[in-house]
Every structure is written in C-alpha cells, then in structure tokens.
Amino acid sequence: MRRPGKRGQRWLAILVFLFALILLIIALWDWNWFKGPVERAVQAKTGREFHIGGNLDVDLGRTLTVRADGLTFANAEWSKTPRMASADRAEIDLRAWPLLRGQVRIPEIRLTRPDLLLETAPGKDQPGNWDFLGPSDGEPPVLQRLLVDDGRLKFLDAAGKTDILVSLNSGKPRTADGAPPLLVNGKGRWQGNPFTLDGNTESPLELTNSDHPFRIHLDGRAGATRAIASGTLTNPFALRTFDLDFALSGQDMEDLYPLIGLAIPSTPPYRLKGRLKRNNDTWRYENFTGVAGDSDLGGTAQIEVGGERPFLKADLVSKRLDFDDLAGFVGAPPKTGAGESANAEQKAEAAALAAKPTVLPDTPYDLSKLRAMDADVKWKAQRINAPKLPLDDMDAHLKLDDGLLRLEPLNFGVAGGDIRSTIRMDARKPTISTQLKASIRKVQLGGLFPDAKLAEQASGGISGEIDLAGTGNSIAAMLGSSDGKVAVGMGRGHIGNLIMELAGLDVAESLKFLFTGDRQIPLRCAWGDFGVQRGLMTSQQIAFDTTDTLVLGEGTIDLKQEKLDLLLRPRPKDISILALRSPLRIGGTFKDPSFRPDFKALGIRGAIALTLGSIAPPAALLATIETGPGEDSNCGGRYAK
Template identity: 60%
Template sequence: MSEAPVPPSARSRRRFDTIADHPWRSALAVAALGLLVLLLLWDWNWLEGPVERAVEARTGRSFTIGGDLDVDLGRVTTIRADALELGNADWSEDARMAAADRLQLSIEILPLLRGQVRIPEIRLQRPQVRLEIGPDREGNWNAFAGDGDGGNPIQLQRLWIDDGNLLFLDPEGETEVDVRVASQAPGEGDAAPPVAISGEGRWRAAEFELEGTAQSPLDLQDTDNPYRFDLHARAGGTRAHARGSLVDAFQFENFGFQMALAGQNLEHLYPLLGLAMPPTPPYSVDGQLRREGTSWHYRDFSGKVGDSDLGGSVTVETGGERNFFKADLVSKLLDLDDLAGFLGAAPESGASETPSPEQEAEAADDGRLIPDTPYELDKLNAMDADVRLRAQRIQADLPLDDMDAHLILENGLLRLDPLNLGVADGDIRSTVRMDAREAPIRTTLDADVRGLNLGSLFPDSALAGDAVGRIGGHARLAGTGNSIAAMLGSSDGELAVGMGRGEVSALLVELAGIDIAEALGFLFTNDRKIPIRCAFADFAVADGVMSANALAFDTTDTLIVGEGTIDLDGEELDLLLRPRPKDRSLLSLRSPLVIGGTFSEPSFRPDLARLGLRGAIALALGSIAPPAALLATLELGPGEDSDCGGEYAR
C-alpha cells in the first residue's frame, strides 16, 4: 500500500527544520563559498602597502614595491617582488640606496610555526647598492647597525645574483669604487654559488682596476669557517694580489689575509695609502696583512726592492693625528744603489741595474756626485716613523761590509740614530739629525771612523790593495738646505782622518813623487813595502768649503805634505801635494802634484811649470854632454827621517 504524498508546504517546513537543527553547517558552507570567491579573486598586490610600511618601520627608510607582488603557496613558499627600491640617508644627493629589478625568495613554512626563519634561496636580478660616506664621516648604512631584535637568526642557504652592482663613494677621501658582482656555478666544495667580481674607480684620487672571485656573500655570516677570496687590483704601476681566507669577516676591525704588492716605485704608495715612502727601484713583496683596530700589520713579508732582497714586518697606526709607520727590515744582500732614493740621489742604470722609469730619467740627467734632489717637506711632515734596517752584506763600488740604520721621524724631525756602516773591515758610526719643521731643512752630522783597513779601501787596486794600516777619524758638520748637496754646500764644522804605522807599496809612493827611475825599477822588478810612519788630513769647513789645516803622508821613503781646498758646493778640488823624498834617486822630477777637477772627473797632474823648468835644464846640459843631463834630475833628499811630517806638515 503506497504512502500518501507529502504536500509541498510540508517539505519546505522539513528542510527548514533540518537547517535550523545544524546552524554550523550553514556557516561552513558560507565560509567555503567565500574562500572560494576570495581565492578566485585574490591579488597579492593588495599586500604591497602593508609590506612597505613594515619595512619602513624597521629600517627608517622609504621602501616601495613598484611592480608585482606574487606568492606561490606550499610547504616551501616562493615570494616574488618586482621593481624594489630602498631609500637613502637624508644627507645623500641620491634618494635611492638600493634597488633590484626582482627579488625572489623561498621560505619554509613549517619552521615558521616554531619561530625559525629558514630561507632556502634568494635570487636577485640587477641589484644595485649605493654605499657612501657623508658628513661627519657617517655611512649611509649606519642606520641598520645593531638593528636585530635578539631573536633567532635568519638561516639563508643560497644567494644568486644576476648582474649586480655595488657603488662605494667617499668624496672627502677622493674615493669612488664601482664593482660588478655576478654569481657563478658552484665549484667542488662550494655550498653556495661563488661570485665573480670586477670593477674600477678611484682610490685616494688614483685610478684603479679590480677583478677576482670570492665565495658567496652568504658565507660571510659563517663565523666559524673561513671565507675564501682571490682578488687582483691595479692602480697605475702598482699591483696588489689579495687572497686567502677571513674568519668572521664582518668584524671589520680585525681580519687578516695574504697580500702581495708590486710596483715601479714605493713612492707611488703615498697617494694610495698616505705612506710617505722615498723613491725606489721596482719592488715586489708578499706577506700577511692583518688589521687590529686602527693598526695595520704587514708581517713576515719577503721580496725584492731593485736588486736587493728585503724582508721583515711593518705596522701602520692610523688612529692618531698622523699615520705612524713602524718597520723592522732585514736584507741579506743589499745593493747600495737601491738606497739612492733615500739620499735624494740618482741610481746607477745599466744592464745589471733595475731602476724605476723615473730614476732612469733622473740618472740620465744627473751630472753631480753629491745628491741634489730636494726632499719633499710635505711628506716629511705627513707621518711619523720608526724604521730599523739591517743589511748583512752590501753590494757596492765602495768597500762597504754591512749596515745597521735606525730612522726615527717625529713631527717633521728626522733622526738616523745610529747610522752604522761596516767599511773596509772597520766601521763608521754616525748620527744624523734633519729638522724639517721649517724650510729650509737644518741638518747636523756627527760621525766617527774606526779601524778602516787601508788595503781594503782599495780592493781593486793592484798597487794599494795590499797596503797595511788602520784609519780613524771624525766629522762634525751642520748645514741648511732641502737636499744633501745644499746641506753640504752650506755646511760648517770640521773633518779629520788619520792613521798610525803601516805599510804601503813603494811603487805607489814613487809614482806619487814621479820618481821615474825607482818607479820603472819597481815596475820591472818585484815591488816592496815601505813602512808608513803616519798619515793625517785635518780640514776646517766653512760655508761648504773644506780648507786643509794639516795634510801629510809620511813613510820611511817619502814625505808628502799638502795644502788647498775642497769646495763641497761646486764639487771642485784644488789641492797641492808636495812630495819630499828621503832617498837619493836619479831621474827624479821633484815637482808638486796638483789634484784638481771635479768630484766626478778629478785630475791628478804634476805642476807643469816646475817640470818645464827642470826639463829645460836637462836639455841644456844634455846638449853639452849627454851624461850631464842626469844632474838635473838628481835628488839627494834631506837624508833624515822626518817626525811624521816635521816642519812640512806644520
């Protein structure tokens, strides 16, 4: 039997009763429908405003998203934002500090629920960052320093940069660095993509170029493992190669790495680093560069300057009114010519020498023996210094053995204390004081000569090389001028040297006296030694002119006494030597000897007027009877052994 049909009004009432009995079902249905509509119509760009305001609140800088904002939801959610710009400090001329065409960021959702921020990757397209130093030496990045909230750090695993650019500006320091950065495919052992770096700009007004590679910038946040890099830079003729690794690289006050420097002239470091170095030949050094606060250390470096090896350690303190340069340097073999720049002298040039181009030009034009290149007063007042240089062996035309020099420069006052030179198996101990606080420079020299070996002074001379005797003396000079030539050319003081008993070649003495017969005899027979009683030279110096107070060389064979002057300003010689033989000899042309000319081209000749008179007498007598011509050259001699010059020396 079939049921009776339900009226429509009854069905509607039953449906209403069901809904009324379950109100949460209707709410859920409405919510689902609303969510569906929201998902279909949602535009992530609606969140641009809240995101911009959040970044501005955190950084204190304007922030805009000029393009689209998009999000791909998932366990790892990807966020993309286009045309980003971050505002600059108020004092900057450019309103934009950073920008990027696109930022793509991946973030893990589940760790967020535990308060952890894990970002597997950030990709940046054409990021541009402008770092600059403005008024009061303030950096435009200072607003972000120490802005952390003390919570869990962000874990960023991978950074990829497409065509990035970093610009660093320091107008006061005349520095502008423009660097391009691009990520490369990771190599073996790279957890994140490394970056290739290239750039150029000006550093302290000097143009430079830069290129190299480094680990991913993300690796800088790892304070436990070293950050590896390899960079080459060039500024003019100066080249630098920085490579190695940094630990906790964001600690800019403390870091260290290997640094090689090479160039044509250490003087070129002055505009780059503010270090007032003297002119030098080409150099190349390699050592460990480390910064500790305001101190820069270049430790355990080794290399060459010109033809000399050089090693040691250097420290530069930058925290004071002037930079302070401290160095402890050692050279196993020092080519003295490489120190020419310290003295303001032109170095030698040739196949065996390695001067810089500037020094080659200077050497080609220089005709003086005493250095006349002016010292630069601004450099002498630009920094303080404490430099110790020890040379174990010296290569030079002079008989130099070794050197120990200690230079102290303080507020324009330079002292070499001591300046010790090993010379001819003896030594010269001296102190030099140069006051550059006012122009011209005031210089004083105090030197003592001790135990110089007479034979070692002439190692290349067949006549004097085996001479025996020890020489001592002193020099006390004071002068004014901005070059060594000017200082000596205006100097006052005294200079004296002397020696006691010794031996010298008889041939040398006879040639000095132009004793033809004995000299020829020694030339064709065995030479013999003549005992030296003594020798001395005592000069008074006034306004750059050395005047002989006493000048004598006394042997058992011949006494040589002298007089005259040496002009340090004009570099001219005017000395008269009078040989007084103590033996009888035929063919003796008893005439004074004149030492003249210049320091670079001295002349050594007999007094031709007196020789001419004796020659005329010999010719006249020879015309009567040839043997009689010998009478004009017969020298009987005083026949006594003078007391170290006796009357002649006094």
C-alpha cells in the same frame, strides 16, 4: 562499507565547493593588493621609502615564494643620491610552518640586476647609509642562500676620495647545499688614484654574522702597484679585524704614499709576500719576504693608525743588499746599467743625472712626507754588494717624529773596519737643518783597492772624524752650506812604491819600477785635517810620510761648487840630484778631477830638505791613528816646511 547519508553528502559537497572556491580565489587573487601594506611596513621599520613598481605575486605551498618586480629603496636623508638600492626582480622563498610560529626561515633569495650604493656619511661620527635598522625586537631571519644575477655595487667615500664600482654575480657553491660565493670585477678610485679589482668573496650572507670569518680573494691594481689579498675578514663592513695572505708589488715603493699614506723613499721595482693582519688600529705585515731592486728584503712591519699621525715600526733584514738600491734615501736614482733593476722613470732620471756636471744629489726632499708619519725602523744588511766601494755590512736605526728624522746609528762595515755615524735632519721648518757626526775606525788601506794586485801592495788602518752641520732641502744643499771639520789619518803600514810613483811623485823612480818590479815602502803615517765653513773645506794640515819622502799638502775642496784645488809638495829625505820630484796639483771637479805636475810650484831641494822642521798629526787624530812604536814613530820627524 557504510555509505554517508544524504546529510553527510551535503556537507561533503559544501566542503569541496568551499575548497574549490578558495583555490579559485587564490588562483584569481591579485596579490598586488598587499603592495601598499608591505611598503608601509618596510618604511615604518627602516624610516626610508620602499616601492614595488611592478607586480607582487605569491606561490603557496610548504615553501612560499614571494616575487616582486621593480623594487626601489630610498637613501639616507644626507645623501645627494636619492636611491640606495634597486632590483629588477626579487624572489624570496619562505618556509610556511615556521612562519606560522613567528619564525622567518628563508631557504633562498634570488636577485635580478640588483643595484646597491654604499656610502660614508659626511660627518665623521655619522654612520654610513647602510645603518638603517634599529635594534632587533625578535628572532632575526635565517637566510641560507643568496643568488645574484648581473648585480652592481658602488661604494663612495667622499672624504677619502674613494669611488668604487664593481659588478657582482653568484658563482658555483663549494657544496650542494652551500651558499654560493660572489664573483667581483670592477674599478674605481682609491684615495683619488685609479685602480681595478678582480676576485671573489664569501657569500654576502656571511656579512650578517660579525663573528664569522668572511673569506675573500681579491686582486687589485693601482697604476703599477698590485696587491693580492687572500684570507678572512671579521666584520667586513668595519674592516677592523682580518688575517690575509698579502702579496704587494710595484715599480716604486714611493707610489704607496698617495694610496695608503706611507712615506717611503723611492725604491727600484719590488715584490713582497707575507701575512697581513689587522687588529683595530694596528696593521701588521708579518714575516714578509721579497726583493727591492737587486736586494732581498724581509722582516715584520707594523703601522698604528689611531694617533695624530701613522706610526711605522719595522725590523728589516737583508741577507744581500745592493748598495745603489739605497740611492732613493739621498734623492738619487739607482744604477741603470746591465743587470741592474730600475723603472722607466728612474732610468730617465739617471740619464739626466749623468748629463749634469755635478755628482751630489740635488733632488729636494718632500717636507710633507717627512711630516706625514712617525717611524721607528731597524734595518740590518748582512752583506753589501758595492763593486766600487769596499762595504761589508750595514746596521741602521731610523727614527722619525713629527718631521725630526734621526739615524742613530747608521753604521757600515768598510774594508775590515767600520764607519759609525749619527745623522739628525730637522724638517719641522721650511728649510731642513742637518747634523752629521761620523767616526772612521781601522779601515784597511788595502781593502780600498778593487784590484787584487794593488790591494796586496798596501796596508794600514785609516781612522778619522767628521762633524758637519748644514741647511738645505737636498744633499747637495746641505753639504754646500755646511760648517764643521773633517779629519782623516792613517798610522803605520806600507804602500807599494809603484802606487806612489805612478801618482806622479817621482817620474824617474816610477819608470824604473815599471820595468824592474815593485817594492814595498814603509809608511809612517798620513793625515788630512780640514776646517769647513759654508761648504768650503780648507786644509789645516795634509801630510804623507814614508821613510824616504814626506809629502805636504794645502788647498781647498768646495762642496758647493764641487771643485778641487789641492797642491801636494813632495819633500825628499835623501839628497838625490837625479830625483825629479815635482809638486802634484789636484784640480777639476768631483765628476772630472785632474792630476798634473805643477812645475811652477817646485821648491828648493837637496840639502835644504834636511833643515826642515818637524810635523805631527793634529790632536784630534792622535786618539784614532796608530803611529806605532820605535825610533821612527815621531811621524814627520823634522822634515817639514
């Protein structure tokens, strides 16, 4: 092998010397000399001051590693907080050869104690403080991994009364070369309400790709309200599109109003689970199922937020509806006895209500809630649980438009018949104006008795009409000021003699049937017709006609004072000296009614009863009750006072 000549040896020595000199320069080079140029370059690109307060260092190789300590980045000019971001240390790995071709390839960035502030601008049309980069004039950087150690993120939205502070740490990646997720834990205020947050998200690197779904799993709590969201977001900063499994639970749906602006009446504790989707201004909770109190609840609800007010459209279904769970719609608490679901506040409210001498709900409606949103909600209940009421099912359609609430219809199946009603509540003025129209059709008398034996002793279809209008901001005030009419009637049927006699209509006969058994009394008809003025129901006609007794009544029902003052006068159709038929006085209050014989109201009996005139149902009831065919169909006959 030929050895290099002296000249070649000289050049080789020079090259070795130069290479050693370069290595020495690199080893001894103070990279802090580049701090100023780097700071000025970042400021020129972003328009914000950037400082490297500590050392700047570079490790050379096929992958360059740039380290910088004490980093700070200025905030937007409009912000009251001068600093948007800081970090104790940042380490950036760069591929060397792509960098020579003008391509930025970043295998990994490692951040130690980063502190980031994101806040919305005070102006409605101003971008947030994160919008500081202009349009890209070249190929964007490619970042593969981001590692965060003991980070902190704060989000401020002064207009929305929202202040969130969370800690951030990188978790274990799903794959060896994958980007690690971000572990999130924090607290703050949402719409002015304190909450906590815990969970994890996809690597923040996915935030740079607005078309790539960004996976999250977050568990948030605000007071007694809890939400668990798991799924994907598209463009998370804008939060305009997402598809999440969403579970929501709490002590009262009324608590959602200060959190998300949904004005829902008070409910017992609830749990719901479904699919929450958002497409720009449309939020949709699809195919959710769950319970509210002792009722099951399912369906789909959709909220449009782009208009003047939020608009809720929902189709709800309950296979089993516990009737007292609807109490919040009339300003009353649900039942709180054994086996019933209610929160602590509702239990206290129920105890206070039980101590009051009145029964009509007097809690005022919140006018601001009735005006805060619009709604179109349909709700069907296939079966209703109401031990003291013979309710079968429910079909309701609620419409709310700028403070005008309409229930068209609100229908209940009752004891084999139904009550069909429409309600109009106008809350656009300081005092609510309310109109109620209801039709009662073919409600079976036997179905009104919870006791099976008594139910067998009664039959007949009850029908009627209710037409009331009143003003006031509670149910009690509305009824206490109402005007209109109430008319209820029943056609042919039968009723157990024992039921009548035990009501005090004939003491001698009742004693006999108590010991010797009962028989059925044919019922020809019965009705009550009331005019209503300023909450006072005054009888026009009250009659109860059987084959052997005609009962006529008169008196008032005071809806404002919740008092009863009715007198029922039995008129025997037979001439029986032994029959003791004294009038029955119904008095007291709605909560504590009294029934007693009124001997002072005894009238002349016997033969005089045969000279009584005739009565007939009022014209308003003729179309609704069935008096039946035959010679006995002239209800009341000539037996009247």
